[in-house]
Amino acid sequence: MERHININIKCPQHPTENIEHVHIAAEAEKDLFCKSCLTSIFPPIDSNPNVKKIDEFISILDKYYKENDKPSGITSSPPARIADTLSSKEEALKTMLDLIEREKDKINSDFNKIQEIVNKVIENERTQRIQKLDNIFNALKASFTLLESKSEQYYSNKKHQPNIDEIVNSIETTQELLSLSSLIKGLKIDLNIGLTKTNRKTRENHLENLCLKIEKQRSQVLIYNQFNFEKLKSEIETNLTKLISEHIKLKESTIFINTSKILNNEDFDWIKSTLENPYSGSKFELLYQGSRDGMHMSKYHEKVDNKGPTITIIKTDQSKVFGFFLDKSWTSGKSNKVINSDRTLIFSVTNRKQYKYDNEGDDDSSEEEGYHPEGNESAFSFFNDSIQIGDSDIILNHDFKQGQAHPSSFDFAVEELSGIEEFQIQEIESYLLRV
Numbered sequence: 001m002e003r004h005i006n007i008n009i010k011c012p013q014h015p016t017e018n019i020e021h022v023h024i025a026a027e028a029e030k031d032l033f034c035k036s037c038l039t040s041i042f043p044p045i046d047s048n049p050n051v052k053k054i055d056e057f058i059s060i061l062d063k064y065y066k067e068n069d070k071p072s073g074i075t076s077s078p079p080a081r082i083a084d085t086l087s088s089k090e091e092a093l094k095t096m097l098d099l100i101e102r103e104k105d106k107i108n109s110d111f112n113k114i115q116e117i118v119n120k121v122i123e124n125e126r127t128q129r130i131q132k133l134d135n136i137f138n139a140l141k142a143s144f145t146l147l148e149s150k151s152e153q154y155y156s157n158k159k160h161q162p163n164i165d166e167i168v169n170s171i172e173t174t175q176e177l178l179s180l181s182s183l184i185k186g187l188k189i190d191l192n193i194g195l196t197k198t199n200r201k202t203r204e205n206h207l208e209n210l211c212l213k214i215e216k217q218r219s220q221v222l223i224y225n226q227f228n229f230e231k232l233k234s235e236i237e238t239n240l241t242k243l244i245s246e247h248i249k250l251k252e253s254t255i256f257i258n259t260s261k262i263l264n265n266e267d268f269d270w271i272k273s274t275l276e277n278p279y280s281g282s283k284f285e286l287l288y289q290g291s292r293d294g295m296h297m298s299k300y301h302e303k304v305d306n307k308g309p310t311i312t313i314i315k316t317d318q319s320k321v322f323g324f325f326l327d328k329s330w331t332s333g334k335s336n337k338v339i340n341s342d343r344t345l346i347f348s349v350t351n352r353k354q355y356k357y358d359n360e361g362d363d364d365s366s367e368e369e370g371y372h373p374e375g376n377e378s379a380f381s382f383f384n385d386s387i388q389i390g391d392s393d394i395i396l397n398h399d400f401k402q403g404q405a406h407p408s409s410f411d412f413a414v415e416e417l418s419g420i421e422e423f424q425i426q427e428i429e430s431y432l433l434r435v
Helices: 035-041 054-067 080-087 089-115 119-155 164-173 177-196 200-218 229-235 240-247 265-274 297-304
Strands: 021-023 051-053 220-225 249-254 283-289 310-316 321-326 337-341 345-348 353-356 378-382 386-389 394-397 402-405 422-434
Touching (some): 021 035, 051 054, 054 164, 119 200, 119 220, 283 297
Antiparallel strands (some): 220 249, 310 321, 310 422, 337 378, 345 353, 378 386, 402 422
């Protein structure tokens, strides 16, 4: 018996119409439509076989669930990629929520100023933009919910098929468009798997694609673009809605997710402040982390060579954190290598100090093979057994267990930089600076 499904959710593009149709293709960019949407996107309405009324979509699902048992080839647990993504749920949601709340605070601050002029118009515009930010968090949460439910459905011993009456009840009682969209996406995955008779690998591909989507969602957020308040204030009485739309916008931005085991966000901000243009506005990309990639010079070069300007950060056994900046790419080979630069920096993160190269008073040029500073340039040298910065000011042994600090061409104090001259390396990280 055909069911009649009642959905009381309005279409965002056509606020007077309810959602009535579903696009059942798995990769459709949009899932839910009202009649006006279909008229504009799929003329005429009935010409696209993948567009179904909600009632018809549920009937197809009902038939599929009755005819299909739990898919074959089920494993006891999901693949590592899926499990890892699920394990990051709480951290990802908290990080995104914190970012969203900060952006919402910026919006509220500026909108409150405008609210003194015309409260009714401002309230309407603010609600729309706050909802866009909330949708980012809700969309990420919905993706995790979908991944959780499908992972449990395909990789547990529980009954595979949900109860169709429960599905109908969920659809009719859902009050938010994002929640309904997430529910429909999950049902569409089942439907497309059934219709195409795909194997376990295809099901895993569906979920792994969802993992990739989650990774993208957790790194992107709408950033509030603050506006010229004085200009808006002078014109607001004549055309409020137009001016708000023109000056107050949300823009997409990729956020920096701090995965360092050494630095906090304030440390990164301070390091940026020590760099000259164009590097002061750079974005940091982690290339190498000793505890993750292997504490050895060879692993360092595998990750860092030929990538561009970098900063390298070291934490010593004396609870000191310092680093060095190189504006040129690292290179390595079988023979000793030297990289000369006039923009080299050594800096102490612990003491918030930077040290520039200074060859004045350095009358004894090194005769060691590999160290050849030119004029006011300092040298980054690496040998088969070590990496050296300056005139052996900093030496890192090849196994990255020990290092040495001997101020020569850089005027730093050992006790400030590394704590002692011969120190143990607890962690080392290198970051690419994307200008």
